[in-house]
Every structure is written in C-alpha cells, then in structure tokens.
Amino acid sequence: xxxxxxxxxxxxxxxxxxxxxxxxxxxxxxxxxxxxxxxxxxxxxxxxxxxxxxxxxxxxxxxxxxxxxxxxxxxxxxxxxxxxxxxxxxxxxxxxxxxxxxxxxxxxxxxxxxxxxxxxxxxxxxxxxxxxxxxxxxxxxxxxxxxxxxxxxxxxxxxxxxxxxxxxxxxxxxxxxxxxxxxxxxxxxxxxxxxxxxxxxxxxxxxxxxxxxxxxxxxxxxxxx
Amino acid sequence: xxxxxxxxxxxxxxxxxxxxxxxxxxxxxxxxxxxxxxxxxxxxxxxxxxxxxxxxxxxxxxxxxxxxxxxxxxxxxxxxxxxxxxxxxxxxxxxxxxxxxxxxxxxxxxxxxxxxxxxxxxxxxxxxxxxxxxxxxxxxxxxxxxxxxxxxxxxxxxxxxxxxxxxxxxxxxxxxxxxxxxxxxxxxxxxxxxxxxxxxxxxxxxxxxxxxxxxxxxxxxxxxxxxxxx
Numbered sequence: 001x002x003x004x005x006x007x008x009x010x011x012x013x014x015x016x017x018x019x020x021x022x023x024x025x026x027x028x029x030x031x032x033x034x035x036x037x038x039x040x041x042x043x044x045x046x047x048x049x050x051x052x053x054x055x056x057x058x059x060x061x062x063x064x065x066x067x068x069x070x071x072x073x074x075x076x077x078x079x080x081x082x083x084x085x086x087x088x089x090x091x092x093x094x095x096x097x098x099x100x101x102x103x104x105x106x107x108x109x110x111x112x113x114x115x116x117x118x119x120x121x122x123x124x125x126x127x128x129x130x131x132x133x134x135x136x137x138x139x140x141x142x143x144x145x146x147x148x149x150x151x152x153x154x155x156x157x158x159x160x161x162x163x164x165x166x167x168x169x170x171x172x173x174x175x176x177x178x179x180x181x182x183x184x185x186x187x188x189x190x191x192x193x194x195x196x197x198x199x200x201x202x203x204x205x206x207x208x209x210x211x212x213x214x215x216x217x218x219x220x221x222x223x224x225x
Numbered sequence: 226x227x228x229x230x231x232x233x234x235x236x237x238x239x240x241x242x243x244x245x246x247x248x249x250x251x252x253x254x255x256x257x258x259x260x261x262x263x264x265x266x267x268x269x270x271x272x273x274x275x276x277x278x279x280x281x282x283x284x285x286x287x288x289x290x291x292x293x294x295x296x297x298x299x300x301x302x303x304x305x306x307x308x309x310x311x312x313x314x315x316x317x318x319x320x321x322x323x324x325x326x327x328x329x330x331x332x333x334x335x336x337x338x339x340x341x342x343x344x345x346x347x348x349x350x351x352x353x354x355x356x357x358x359x360x361x362x363x364x365x366x367x368x369x370x371x372x373x374x375x376x377x378x379x380x381x382x383x384x385x386x387x388x389x390x391x392x393x394x395x396x397x398x399x400x401x402x403x404x405x406x407x408x409x410x411x412x413x414x415x416x417x418x419x420x421x422x423x424x425x426x427x428x429x430x431x432x433x434x435x436x437x438x439x440x441x442x443x444x445x446x447x448x449x450x451x452x453x454x455x
Contacts, residue, residue: 148378151374152375152378155358155371156358156361156362156371158363158364158367158371159358159361159362159371160362160363161361162361165358165361168353168354168357169354169357169358171350172347172350172351173351173378173379173382175347175389176382176386176388176389179389179392179393180389183393199392200389200392203385203388203389206385210381210385211378211381214378214381218377218378221295221374222374224370
C-alpha cells in the first residue's frame with residue numbers, strides 16, 4: 001500500500017512537470033507522426049498490403065518514439081542533484097522505478113492513442129473493428145518495453161553518449177516483446193481474433209510480469225552509486 | 226611467491242590446451258571419417274559446437290560474476306564478469322563465422338533467419354552492448370554495478386528470447402547427439418564423438434587459459450592504478 005502511494009506521488013510529480021513543459025509528449029508525438037510519413041515514402045502502402053505491414057510498421061514507430069521518451073525519462077532528475085535528493089528522501093526505490101515506468105507508459109499510450117487512428121486514416125485501412133483489441137496488445141507491449149527500458153535508462157544514466165547507448169543495449173533484449181506484439185497484432189488484423197497467437201499473448205504477459213518483478217527487486221542496486 | 230606458482234599453473238594450462246588442440250585437429254581433420262551426407266564440410270562441427278558451448282559458458286560466468294559483485298562488491302567478481310564477456314564475444318562471433326562457412330555449402334546460403342542462428346546473433350548483440358556500456362561509463366564502480374545489472378537482466382531474458390525466436394521459426398537441423406529418444410552414442414559414429422569430445426575439452430581449456438590471462442591483466446591494471454595513487 002505504501003509502495004503504491006509513493007508511486008502515485010512520484011508519478012503525479014512527473015505528470016505535473018510534463019503538463020507544464022510538454023517537452024517529451026510533444027516531441028514523441030511529432031516524431032511518431034513524422035515516421036508515418038517516412039513509411040509512406042519508403043513503402044508502397046497500397047490498401048491491399050497495408051494490413052500485412054501495419055503491425056510491424058506501427059511497432060517500429062512506437063519503439064522509436066518510446067526510446068525517445070526513455071532517453072528523456074531521468075532528464076528532470078539529472079540537473080541540480082535532484083536524483084540524489086530523491087534517493088535521500090524516505091521513498092522506496094521500487095516506487096521510483098514503478099513511477100518512472102508508469103510515466104513512460106502513459107506518454108507512449110497517449111501518443112499511440114493519436115498515432116494509431118492516424119495510421120488508419122492516412123493509409124485507409126478497411127476496418128476499424130480490431131482497433132480496441134490492438135490497443136490492448138500495444139498496451140501490454142508498452143508495459144514490457146517501459147519496464148525493461150526504465151531499468152536500462154537508469155543503468156545508462158551516467159554513461160557518455162547515453163542516448164546512443166540505450167537503444168543498443170535495449171533493443172536486443174526487447175526481441176520477445178517485439179515478436180509477441182507483432183504476431184498478436186497480425187492475428188487480430190487478419191482473423192479478427194487471437195486464435196493461434198494466444199501463446200504469444202501469454203509470453204508477452206509473462207515478460208511483463210517477470211521484468212516488473214525483477215525491476216522492483218533490483219532497482220535498489222540500479223540507482224545506488 | 227604466489228605469482229610464480231600462478232605463472233607455472235598458467236604454463237601447464239597453456240601446454241595442455243595446445244596438446245588438446247593439436248589432438249583435436251588431428252582427430253577431427255584426419256582420423257574421423259567424413260559425414261555420410263555432408264562430406265568433409267561437416268568437420269567444421271568439431272569447432273562449431275565447442276565454440277557455442279564455451280560461449281554459453283561465458284554467459285553463465287557473466288551472470289555469476291554479476292550476481293556475486295552486486296552481493297559482495299568485490300572487484301574480483303566484476304573482473305570475472307568483464308573477462309568472461311570479452312571472451313564470450315570472441316567465441317560467439319567465432320560460432321557465427323564457422324556456422325556461416327558451413328552453411329554456404331550445406332544450405333546454400335551464408336545466413337538464414339533460422340531460430341538458432343538468430344538467437345546466437347542476438348546473444349552477440351547483447352554481449353557487445355554489455356561491453357559498450359562498460360566502456361562508456363567513466364566511474365569505475367558505477368560501470369561495474371551498471372554492467373552487473375545488465376549481465377543479470379540479459380541472462381534472465383535469454384530463455385524468453387529463446388522461446389520467442391523458436392516459435393518464430395525453425396530450420397536448423399535438430400540436435401543430433403542429445404536427442405531425447407536415443408542415448409548419445411547410438412546416434413553418431415564413435416570416432417566422430419571422440420573427435421568432438423577432444424575438441425570440446427580443447428576449447429574449454431583454451432577458454433580458461435584466455436580467462437586466466439585476462440584476469441591477470443585486470444589485476445595488473447589495478448596494481449598500476451594503486452601505485453600511481455601512492
């Protein structure tokens with residue numbers, strides 16, 4: 001309970017800061033929208049092929065925008081020793097981890113809420129029906145991405161060229177999430193139901209749960225200097 | 226005097242490695258008969274399998290060293306993880322190169338997105354990311370604990386990556402020795418198995434030989450640093 005309360009407090013702080021500055025959200029959103037245009041020039045996205053390519057392209061866009069968010073995640077704490085102050089306050093490190101993870105999940109979710117319908121409009125996909133289910137899958141993917149991403153963002157915090165380093169260490173570890181979300185989305189777009197892709201959904205949820213637990217347990221060491 | 230004995234031990238280890246490598250090459254290239262289907266190209270297996278097994282060994286050592294370091298904060302454990310990761314990159318890259326040379330005549334392609342190939346490539350990328358992280362964090366104890374976290378997470382992620390990549394696709398030939406339905410020595414000509422076993426021992430010895438040198442190197446670096454400080 002205490003953990004939850006502290007998490008909410010920290011999350012509120014981050015959201016409030018974001019609400020006043022709009023930095024991360026705006027850059028992420030415009031980058032995501034920009035990628036859709038780049039896709040349009042790079043691929044011949046005829047209505048017949050677009051359903052096939054949509055899961056991969058969308059996840060690519062979310063992966064890049066999410067990484068953008070992660071590199072900014074601890075930016076507010078870097079200046080003026082704010083991180084040290086946070087660590088000195090009587091707050092569970094697990095709460096800090098959860099708050100940062102949730103914050104990036106919220107940012108990614110908000111961006112996706114706009115970018116996904118935009119994709120449907122721009123490339124005139126035939127059916128809007130699977131969209132809610134797709135959101136759910138994408139959300140589970142976000143959780144996995146942000147959980148591992150937050151740990152690694154904190155790990156690379158003191159590194160030189162950390163913006164470049166983060167995707168290098170993060171993407172190979174994200175393979176299960178990338179594969180699982182794309183397979184689930186494909187099944188939803190093609191058949192309107194998960195069907196054979198159900199094991200992928202289980203894998204995705206398993207990934208989320210495992211690394212959420214690992215993150216809470218290990219974050220003490222991650223931020224400890 | 227501990228250094229002298231250390232040197233001696235290393236010398237013995239090096240000599241044993243050399244003997245086994247020569248024996249392994251002889252057994253693999255000359256004594257063992259060529260494979261019934263694949264012919265001589267199959268002989269690369271005698272290097273391919275030992276290299277990937279030693280690469281796995283290094284992944285485990287990185288994990289072990291990382292856990293021990295976070296627990297006890299001893300420089301020694303961190304050096305072990307670092308050294309194992311460096312040699313791991315070497316052996317993983319070797320595995321991919323050997324496999325590629327073998328794949329060209331056997332499958333007709335240098336590379337294919339088969340499950341095990343992809344998995345090995347991902348392992349290599351994780352290892353490289355680990356080493357880059359170490360190189361880019363300046364503060365040493367910070368670099369050590371950051372790398373330890375990554376070493377642990379990477380190790381925990383391997384089963385998941387393994388599973389996902391396997392579901393994704395499988396083309397690699399199924400394991401021919403460790404098959405559930407038969408005991409090892411029934412699946413393979415005994416001469417081939419001997420060659421493989423000798424090469425495996427040679428690789429493990431080589432691995433520990435390189436590891437001992439790499440560990441001594443980091444010891445020496447520490448020594449220089451502490452002398453500079455005084």
